[in-house]
Amino acid sequence: MCGYTRKDRMRNEYIQKKVGVAPIEDKLRESRLRWFGHLNRRPIEAPVRKIELLDFAHVQKEEGDQRRHDKKLYE
Incomplete structure (x- = not known):
């Protein structure tokens, strides 16, 4: 691809920079x-936007081992 072979033992990062490949983290962020941009362009009455306005400050997260909690539900 860049004129290198596996025998040349070039680092992957070097070849990615030379070819101009963007890191996967940047692509996921994009x-x-x-x-998020599509979400913000929706009208405020849309169900997706209503969730944005909800206040979850009073909701407490459960503590403890989730596996034990699930086991109690199925007993």
């Missing part, structure tokens, strides 16, 4: 931001 897609999340793109989705």
